[in-house]
Amino acid sequence: MGRLLKYLRLDKFPTVWCAGCGVGIVMGCIIRVVDKLKVNPDKVVIVSGIGCSGRMPGYLDFNTLHTTHGRALVFATGLKLAKPSLEIIVVMGDGDALAIGGNHLIHAARRNVNLTSIIINNWIYGMTGGQYSPATPRGAFATTAPYGNLEPPFEVPELVRGSGASYVARGTVYHTRQLDRLIERGMRKEGFGLVEVLSPCPVGFGRRNQMKSAIAMMRWQKDRAVSLKRASKMNEEELKDKIITGVLFEREAPEYTQEYERLMSRVKTRKEIGKREIQTGLGEIHEE
Amino acid sequence: MEKPALISGNEAVAYGALAAGVRFFAGYPITPSSEIAETLSELLPRMGGKFVQMEDELASMGAIVGASLAGVNSMTATSGPGFSLMQENIGFAFMTEVPCVIVNVQRGGPSTGLPTKPSQGDVMQTRWGTHGGCNTIALCPWSVRETFDLTIDCVNLANRYRLPVVLLLDEVIAHMREKVVLPSFGGVKKVQRKKPTCLPQEYLPYEITEDDIPPMADFGEGYRYHVTGLTHDPTGFPTSNAKEIDQLVRRLYGKIERYRDEITRIEEEYLADAQILVFAYGSVSRSAISAVKEARARGIKAGLLRPVSIWPFPDKHISRLADQLKAIIVAEMNLGQMIGEVRRASCERVKILGVTRVDGELITPDEILTAIQEVS
Ligand SMILES: Cc1ncc(C[n+]2csc(CCOP(=O)(O)OP(=O)(O)O)c2C)c(N)n1
Ligand code: SF4
Numbered sequence: 001m002g003r004l005l006k007y008l009r010l011d012k013f014p015t016v017w018c019a020g021c022g023v024g025i026v027m028g029c030i031i032r033v034v035d036k037l038k039v040n041p042d043k044v045v046i047v048s049g050i051g052c053s054g055r056m057p058g059y060l061d062f063n064t065l066h067t068t069h070g071r072a073l074v075f076a077t078g079l080k081l082a083k084p085s086l087e088i089i090v091v092m093g094d095g096d097a098l099a100i101g102g103n104h105l106i107h108a109a110r111r112n113v114n115l116t117s118i119i120i121n122n123w124i125y126g127m128t129g130g131q132y133s134p135a136t137p138r139g140a141f142a143t144t145a146p147y148g149n150l151e152p153p154f155e156v157p158e159l160v161r162g163s164g165a166s167y168v169a170r171g172t173v174y175h176t177r178q179l180d181r182l183i184e185r186g187m188r189k190e191g192f193g194l195v196e197v198l199s200p201c202p203v204g205f206g207r208r209n210q211m212k213s214a215i216a217m218m219r220w221q222k223d224r225a226v227s228l229k230r231a232s233k234m235n236e237e238e239l240k241d242k243i244i245t246g247v248l249f250e251r252e253a254p255e256y257t258q259e260y261e262r263l264m265s266r267v268k269t270r271k272e273i274g275k276r277e278i279q280t281g282l283g284e285i286h287e288e
Numbered sequence: 289m290e291k292p293a294l295i296s297g298n299e300a301v302a303y304g305a306l307a308a309g310v311r312f313f314a315g316y317p318i319t320p321s322s323e324i325a326e327t328l329s330e331l332l333p334r335m336g337g338k339f340v341q342m343e344d345e346l347a348s349m350g351a352i353v354g355a356s357l358a359g360v361n362s363m364t365a366t367s368g369p370g371f372s373l374m375q376e377n378i379g380f381a382f383m384t385e386v387p388c389v390i391v392n393v394q395r396g397g398p399s400t401g402l403p404t405k406p407s408q409g410d411v412m413q414t415r416w417g418t419h420g421g422c423n424t425i426a427l428c429p430w431s432v433r434e435t436f437d438l439t440i441d442c443v444n445l446a447n448r449y450r451l452p453v454v455l456l457l458d459e460v461i462a463h464m465r466e467k468v469v470l471p472s473f474g475g476v477k478k479v480q481r482k483k484p485t486c487l488p489q490e491y492l493p494y495e496i497t498e499d500d501i502p503p504m505a506d507f508g509e510g511y512r513y514h515v516t517g518l519t520h521d522p523t524g525f526p527t528s529n530a531k532e533i534d535q536l537v538r539r540l541y542g543k544i545e546r547y548r549d550e551i552t553r554i555e556e557e558y559l560a561d562a563q564i565l566v567f568a569y570g571s572v573s574r575s576a577i578s579a580v581k582e583a584r585a586r587g588i589k590a591g592l593l594r595p596v597s598i599w600p601f602p603d604k605h606i607s608r609l610a611d612q613l614k615a616i617i618v619a620e621m622n623l624g625q626m627i628g629e630v631r632r633a634s635c636e637r638v639k640i641l642g643v644t645r646v647d648g649e650l651i652t653p654d655e656i657l658t659a660i661q662e663v664s
Pocket of ligand 1: 050051052053054069092093094095096097120122124125126127128133
C-alpha cells in the first residue's frame, strides 16, 4: 500500500467523491496495475471526460488531462498518434462514454488505437444529480425518470466488440482483484481495449432504486456478477438477472498507430513526389 | 529551391502548415476545405507527420489539442457547419492554453447554406463562437501567396501566445489558383513554444509570469502536470478561489490585449490623402482595390484598409482615420458583421455605409465603386 501512495497527489485529497462511491476503487486498481507493470509514470497519461469519474486524473501523479464531456477518447487519440510511446488510460462515465461520447467510443474501437479505456458504469449521471443515462436499466428511477425509465440500456461489451475493439472486458468494483487483472490485460493488449466497470453511485442511483446504502449496492454486485467461467456452467434460468464478468472478447487486429508508422516508412522512401513536385517545387520535403 | 508553382489557396494552407512545422492534422471532410485535408493526407506521412480523418469536427478539434499536448504543432480545417461543432473544444484549448490552428474556409450560410460558394458569415462566430467569453486571434488572407504566409503566422502566433488561432478563408481564396513562388521550407521562421527550464517538481504549468505566457511542457517529458477546462490555479488544479479565478480569466483574455499591437496587422493602399475609405477583407478586398483604383482614376480620393488580422480588430487604425475621412464603406459578404466593429472603433464620427452580399456571389468592383461615388 505505502508503495502505491507515490502515484497519488495526496495534497489534492480529500476527493470530491461521496462516501461509498466506486470511482476511487477503480483509481486504486489503476495504480496497482501501473505499479505491477512498472510503467514509467512520466509516460503514463490519464485522460478523462466530465463527470464524477472525470475527476479521477486530478488525484493521480501522472500526465493528466481532464477534457470536455464525452470527448476523452478523441484527445487520447491525438495524444497517442502524436506520441506513441505514451501509455494512455482513458477514464469515462457511462453518460460520458455512451451518450455524448458514443460516437467517439465506437470509432475509437473501430480505429483500434492502442488505448486502455475504462467506463465507470454507475447507471446514472452522477455529477449532475441522478438523471438517467444510456446505461440506466429499464424501469429504474432517476431524477429525469420519475415514473421509471422507458429506454433500454446499451449492452456495452457487445457495442464495443461490434465496433472492432481488440479487447473487451467487464468487472465490478466489488471484485477488485479480478478488476486489476482485467485492466492489466487491457494495458498489455495492443489495440483498443475497453473495461466496463460496474460501480455504485449510492447517491444518484441507489437512493431511488431500493439500494439506499453503498453496502446494499456492493452486495448487489456480489450477488449478480458471475465470471465467464462460472457462467459457462450455468443454464439460462440460472443466468437470468446475472451479469457476466471477465474477459469477454479478445482478438488480434492491426493497431492504428503501428499501421501508421508502417505507412510512414513505406511512403518516406518513395523517390518521386509526383504531381506535386512539378506543381510546387516542394522537392525539399524530403529534407527532414 | 524557389520554383514558381500554380496552386490553390487550400494547397497553400497545406504547404504553409508543413513549412511551419505542423506535423499533426485531424479533420472531417467538408466543402470547400477538403483539399487541405487531402493534400496533408498525402504529404504529412512523408514528412514524419500524422494525418487522421476523425468521425466529426468535435473529434478533430479534440484530437489536435491532444496532439499538441504531446508537443506537436497541430491543425484542423473545416467550414461553417464544422466550425460550429468545434466551438466547445476551441474554448477548451483557450482555457488550457494549448496552441493549435483552426482553418475555417467560409461558405454561404446560415445552416448548410451554400457549400460551394463564398461568404464571410463566420467573422463574428470566430470572435464570439465559444461560450464563456474568450479572446481570439484570427488572420484573413486575400491571395494564395498570403494564405501560405498567414498559415505560417498562425502556427507561430499559436506557439508564441499559447492559444488556438484561426485562419479565416473564404471559398474564393480557397479555390482560386495563383502562380506563387514559395520559399524554401528550411528558411521559414518558426516560433518555438516557451519551455520550462526548472526541475519537474518545481514546474507550474499555469505560472503567472512577467510576460503572461506560462512555459509549456510536453506530455511524456517528465513534467507530470494536470490540464483541465475547469478554472484552475497556477499549479493547473481546479480552484474556486475568487481571486485565483479572476487572475486566470483576466490573464487569458488579457494576453491578446497586452500584445495587441504586436499581433494586429493591416494593409493600406492610397490612405495618406484618402477621404473615402473602403474597409474590406478576404476575397472582397480584391474587388475593393479595383474599385479604389477606378475611383482614383475618376478623381475621387479613395483608399483601402484591409485587416490582415481580423481579430484583434484594428481599433486604433480606424479610430485614427475617422477624423480624416468623409466616409467609410464596409464591404463584406454577410449582412453586416465587421461594420459594427468599424462603427464602434470610429465612435461613428464619420459616415459609414455597408455594401453587403449574401447570395453566394463575390461583391463586384462596380458595386463598391457605386458606393464610393454615392458618398463622395
Ligand atoms: C457538453 C456538456 N453537456 C452537459 C454537461 C453536464 N454534465 C456534466 S457531468 C454530466 C454527466 C455525468 O454522468 P456520467 O458521464 O455518467 O459520469 P458520472 O458523473 O456518473 O461519473 C453532464 C451531463 C457538460 N459538462 N458538458
Ligand atoms: S454522485 Fe455518485 S458517482 Fe458521483 S461521487 Fe457521488 S456516489 Fe460517486
